Amino acid sequence: MKVVALAGGVGGAKLADGLYEVVSTGDLTVVVNTGDDFDLFGLRICPDADTVVYTLAGIANPATGWGIAGDSWQTLDMLGLYGEDTWFRLGDRDFATHLSRTARLTSGERLTTVMDSMSQALGVHAHVLPMCDEPVPTRVRTPEGELAFQDYFVRRQQHDTVTGIRFEGMESARVTPEVATAIAQADVIVLCPSNPLVSIGPILAVPGLRDALLASGAVRVGISPLVGGRALKGPADRMLRDLGHDVSSFGIAKLYAGLLHGFVLDEADAADCARIEELGMRARLTGTVMRTGADRARLAEETLAFARGLRE
């Protein structure tokens, strides 16, 4: 069974890791959000992609969800001594990822081939693909003005009210051949429990990608990133509220209406099921909080079983 997962950062990486555990070798493709990508010290940083790759490679820092377990901070500390900004925390081993990626991009390679070969170098046997090769930086509109995503997310700790979101340059982005092929060949497509506005949103905004999903014969299911109306991590709940969306699993499902056949949500949100099914998709209740590796694999397995059931 060929599976394509659309994923953002930490929450998405956890489910991707569960799928990696239960899907046969080579049958999983993770399409990752690159709207968070930015340049720092002249290096191209791809936070969501790296979180997914490090997680699948088994080297992610379990305490933070991002970065590499046991990484050190010699380079960043020294950069601080030189007066450089150090609010975006990059570890020494992590720097190697950005250095090698940037050098290869500069030499003319596509982000897709760079990311695929680098994740393979770390022993990852799933394909991790950027949603597109073009930089499409997410900009967050706030009362203080428009902010680069990492400015909003990391430096200002998501304290700003969000009045709008745009993906700069998205009109020129294209679905890559690799993403198009993976979607066309998929049996199941999973929208991971990532932020629908700034993680899954940019992926679905790549021109042609939504149509490719709708054209595929795959069963398409999503998983709510909210539990009891709250995000487990990150600002999804506040963003939804600020932008006038329903802050609930129903609100998430509504954003995906017309796209999904099924939606998985936490048992805490059982009251949302009826309204979700009125959107034209089946709802499935289960525990969606992934504390352990076993939780990830169980949620992945249940999600795939749910999808298989929808096909029949």
Place this chain on the structure above:
Amino acid sequence: MKVVALAGGVGGAKLADGLYEVVSTGDLTVVVNTGDDFDLFGLRICPDADTVVYTLAGIANPATGWGIAGDSWQTLDMLGLYGEDTWFRLGDRDFATHLSRTARLTSGERLTTVMDSMSQALGVHAHVLPMCDEPVPTRVRTPEGELAFQDYFVRRQQHDTVTGIRFEGMESARVTPEVATAIAQADVIVLCPSNPLVSIGPILAVPGLRDALLASGAVRVGISPLVGGRALKGPADRMLRDLGHDVSSFGIAKLYAGLLHGFVLDEADAADCARIEELGMRARLTGTVMRTGADRARLAEETLAFARGLRE
């Protein structure tokens, strides 16, 4: 007394460190060779300048002469995992130097201002200036073809016979205002015991620099990097031989004839004194091997005393 030292890498850095010890705060300017500079992983690496700065800052690795004492190798090891070349050894803290420098150069700053402010950030109160702001990469001609300097020097371990040396783009390089001012105001100019062909040679080849030295009122003295006809470190002796020069302190002095008022050489080379004085400069014998910090300061002090004597 204002002192300008022209220096290459390890040997030059040691004497520069001795001068730093004995010259009053703010009165020492070190003009460093940048012919060894090159790009790696998209970063501008300045080996000689960094060796000088790290040495003056008291953080140089005493075992190697280059790099930072106690530095770690997390970034480089991870780059190796990604299949990148790791023959040029860059430590984690060292990477920060190249990252910050490259980011500032990319933003349009001159190498001169970048290097000066970065060395000040490390607490260095001498001015360390690149010989010019333009990249002028040293190319080494060998029977195997022309090699980039670090290819010859580090990767191929100086095993090739050298049939020629050139400094690419040197015709477009210019003496910087900072170097011109330092030379014009100097009381003593010291050519450090560095390789005359690929360390001091590039500095003297910067268009206008030799004339600036000759036009200055400073006493100009050099120190031989050879002891008993051998280089203490590096390929200076083999290079001199390959290129048909006299492999001796006399041979070094001959390369500087017309430029220097005085030349310091090791007691082991006492036999060279008469011939050196025939070149039109005074010769001074002393111990030139710098094993300890005290050796560096003593050689610096003797060299300056010698220069003072030549002025009177």
